Structures are given as structure tokens and as C-alpha cells.
Amino acid sequence: MLLSRRHAIAASAAALASPSAVFAQSKWPERPVTFVVPYAAGGGADIVARELAHLMTPLFGQSIIVDNKGGAAGGIGTTIVANARPDGYTLLYAVSTNIVLNPHVLKGYKTDTLEDLIPIVQTTDYQYVLAVHPDVPAKTVAELIALAKKDPDKLTFSSSGAGGNNHLAGALFAAATGTKLTHVPYKGTGPALMDVISGIITMNFSSLPPAVGQIKAGKLRALAVTGSKRVSALPDIPTLEEVGIKGATLKGWHGVFAPKGTPVEVIDRVERDVKAALKDPKMKSALDKDGLDFPPEMTRPQFADAVRKEHAFWGPKLKELDIKFE
Numbered sequence: 001m002l003l004s005r006r007h008a009i010a011a012s013a014a015a016l017a018s019p020s021a022v023f024a025q026s027k028w029p030e031r032p033v034t035f036v037v038p039y040a041a042g043g044g045a046d047i048v049a050r051e052l053a054h055l056m057t058p059l060f061g062q063s064i065i066v067d068n069k070g071g072a073a074g075g076i077g078t079t080i081v082a083n084a085r086p087d088g089y090t091l092l093y094a095v096s097t098n099i100v101l102n103p104h105v106l107k108g109y110k111t112d113t114l115e116d117l118i119p120i121v122q123t124t125d126y127q128y129v130l131a132v133h134p135d136v137p138a139k140t141v142a143e144l145i146a147l148a149k150k151d152p153d154k155l156t157f158s159s160s161g162a163g164g165n166n167h168l169a170g171a172l173f174a175a176a177t178g179t180k181l182t183h184v185p186y187k188g189t190g191p192a193l194m195d196v197i198s199g200i201i202t203m204n205f206s207s208l209p210p211a212v213g214q215i216k217a218g219k220l221r222a223l224a225v226t227g228s229k230r231v232s233a234l235p236d237i238p239t240l241e242e243v244g245i246k247g248a249t250l251k252g253w254h255g256v257f258a259p260k261g262t263p264v265e266v267i268d269r270v271e272r273d274v275k276a277a278l279k280d281p282k283m284k285s286a287l288d289k290d291g292l293d294f295p296p297e298m299t300r301p302q303f304a305d306a307v308r309k310e311h312a313f314w315g316p317k318l319k320e321l322d323i324k325f326e
Contacts, residue, residue, distance in 0.1 A: 028088055028266055032063040035093045035256075038077025039160050040070040042190020044207030044290075045254055048124060049093040051286045055277040066093070070187035073161030074098040075106050082116040086259040088266035092117065095207075096253045097165040100311040104318055105163035105325040114311060115260065119304045120267055121274045122255040125293040127227030128169050129211050129234065131220040132203040133196055141223050141243045144203075148179035156182045158192035158201040163325045166192070169205035169226055169250045171323040173240070176247040196220065207252065208233060208291035226250045233291030253295060255303070271300060 035053055037046045046068060053064035069077035078098045084090035092098070099113045111117075130141070138144035148155045159167035162185045174181045184201055186192035193210050195201045197219050204211075205226065212233045214220045222237045228249055230239060240248050256274055258267060277283060278294065287294065298306065 028269065029060055029062045031089065032065050033060060033088070034065045034067050034090050036067050036069050036077045036081050036090060037093050038069055038071075038074035038080075038098055039095070040186070040188025040190050041068050042194075042210055043160060043188045044126070044209040044292075045093055045095050046188070046190065047209040047290065048254055048287075048292065051283060052093075052123060052274070052277055055280050055283055056273050059273040059276055068188070071161070072106060072109075073102060073159075073164035073167065073185070075102050075109055075111070075161075075163075078102065078113065078117075079111045081257065082111045082113075082259055084259050086261035086263075088258065088262050088270065090259065091120075091270065092257040094255050094257050095165065096255075096310065097163070097168070099255075099257070099307055101165065101168065101314055102163055103311070104315050114308060117257040118260060118262060118267060119307050120256045120258055120300065121271045122253055122295040122298060122303050122306075123274065123278060124254040124287060125251065125295045126208055126253065126291070127225050127231065127251045128166055128205045129208055129215070129225050129231075129237065129291075130169075130173070130203060130205055130223045130240070131193075131196065131211050131215060132223060133199050133201075134218065134221050135199060136202055136221070138223070139221070141238075141240065141245065144223060145177045145179055148177070148181060152180040153182050155179075155202045156184050157203045157205065158184045158186055158195055159204070160189045160192055161185045161187060165250065165252045166205040166207065167325065168323070169248070171325075172248040172250060172321070173205070173245070175321060175323060176240075176245050193220075205250075212289070212291055231291040232288060255307075267300070 035049050037049050049066050053066050057064050069080055081092035138147050157170040189207055189210055193204050193206050196204045215222045224238055224240045225231055
């Protein structure tokens with residue numbers, strides 16, 4: 001009888017310690033929630049995450065803290081969330097590259113993004129803009145290519161880190177145009193773009209939110225966007241395909257992920273409130289201003305399936321392209 005009683009107490013304690021039991025015992029969230037953005041402040045993911053956090057705070061009834069953990073093209077912040085306690089209080093505001101590209105290109109990357117993280121909801125679709133310092137003597141993509149071929153390796157492009165999407169965009173561009181460009185990695189698009197604005201770096205294939213305002217202010221010159229269609233925020237800027245560059249089209253997305261093992265009740269709540277915030281007119285206005293699009297309506301399983309398919313695509317594609325990520 002005593003042994004059975006002890007077993008019952010132990011089982012009860014174990015149940016209370018599990019994330020699901022914790023959720024059942026309390027109204028989640030009872031304290032602030034953290035969105036980990038795996039890049040330095042000022043980049044596209046950071047800008048959108050902060051707007052989303054602002055709109056979600058009244059829905060959660062708790063503050064949402066945006067915590068920038070830059071480095072390794074987003075790999076450091078992604079790993080932090082994958083290893084976090086699965087109680088819903090630490091979530092990843094991810095860029096597509098963190099989930100579907102990093103595992104293929106970052107040496108020694110130990111996070112299995114398909115198994116260690118739960119896809120909850122996609123928040124945006126977007127593309128990149130090829131932007132140069134205004135003093136660069138190239139007002140078109142053709143002139144930039146000619147300049148690069150005249151002085152191989154002299155032109156530089158910055159990125160949010162080796163293996164990130166804007167690194168991939170530069171590598172695809174160089175491969176498609178037969179040019180040689182020198183890559184300079186940073187810990188986020190924000191600082192990477194600032195060194196283009198200051199004239200230290202020639203160009204950047206930037207996500208749109210941090211670049212649009214600088215382009216309109218004349219601090220950057222936009223030459224092309226990397227998607228299949230022009231963006232509403234920069235309607236006069238052609239796509240790379242429009243100017244004859246094939247094989248360099250690239251898009252990205254943002255999404256919210258949780259550590260594996262997070263209770264389904266918490267996942268459901270986060271998905272519901274993120275989708276509600278996305279429908280807020282203020283969010284639409286913010287995305288339109290920055291040239292971002294809303295993703296197609298997807299269920300959680302559909303988003304997870306799309307992530308797996310994109311992950312499977314990039315492994316062999318990168319080998320086929322033979323792009324070297326230093």
C-alpha cells in the first residue's frame with residue numbers, strides 16, 4: 001500500500017511537471033512571451049516581429065518581448081529556441097532560410113529544424129531588392145554586371161550571414177551573370193545594409209522592410225527585385241527576370257515556430273492569435289509599406305508540409321548549383 005501510494009505521488013508530480021499539465025493548471029500565458037529573432041535589430045524579420053508583437057500583446061494579455069540573437073546566418077537564435085523549455089514562452093520568429101537552408105549550408109549545424117521545431121503559422125511572403133550605394137556608377141543591372149566584369153572580385157555584397165537568403169541571392173546572381181563578387185557577412189541585414197549606406201560595401205540583396213525607406217530617401221539605389229513580379233512599395237523597380245537575368249529568382253517568408261514538445265493547447269492559442277493579428281488593418285498597412293505580402297491561407301499541417309517540401313528542394317538544388325558558402 002505504501003509503495004503504491006509513493007508511486008501515485010511520483011506519477012502525480014511527473015504529470016504536473018509536464019508542459020501539458022502546466023498548461024492545464026494555469027491560464028497561458030501568465031507572464032511575458034519572447035519572440036527570438038535570430039538576427040541583429042533593424043532587419044526585415046526584426047521589423048515585422050516587433051509590429052506583430054505589438055498587435056498580439058492585447059490578445060495574449062501579456063507583453064511579447066522581441067529578443068535579437070544574431071549570428072551564424074540565424075543559426076544561433078534558431079538553436080536557442082530549439083533547445084528552450086517547450087512551454088510556449090520562447091518562440092522563434094523565423095526567416096525561411098533558418099529552417100530550410102541553414103541545415104544544408106552551415107558546417108557543424110546540429111539543429112534538426114524539421115524535428116526540433118514545430119511550424120505554427122507563416123506570417124509573410126516577400127522577396128529581396130538589389131540595392132547599391134548611390135555613388136556606385138551603375139544605374140541599371142546591366143551596368144552593374146559590366147562594372148563587375150571589368151574589376152572581378154572588387155565589388156562587394158553584404159549579407160545577414162554566410163548561408164543566409166541574401167547571401168544565396170548574391171551567389172545566385174553571380175552564378176547567373178558570370179560575375180565574381182566578394183561576400184562580406186554580418187550578424188543581420190540591419191548592420192549589413194548600414195555599411196552599404198555608408199559606402200563601405202557596394203551592394204546588398206536586402207529584405208524589403210529595412211531597405212524601402214532608405215531607397216525612397218535616396219540613401220540607396222534599387223536596381224531590381226528578386227521575385228517573379230514587381231512589388232507595390234517599389235513599382236518602378238524591375239524584376240531580375242525582366243532585365244534578362246535567369247536563374248536568380250528568390251523569395252522568402254517569415255513564420256512562427258515553437259520548440260518540439262510544446263503543448264498543443266499553446267500551439268493552438270499562438271496560431272489563433274497570430275492569425276488574428278495578421279488580419280488587423282494596421283498589420284496590412286505595415287506590410288504594404290514595406291513591400292511584403294500576406295501568405296496564402298494555410299492550416300498548420302499545410303504549413304508544415306510546405307516547410308518540409310522546401311527543405312527537401314534546397315538540398316539537391318544547392319549541390320546542382322555548386323554554390324560555395326564560406
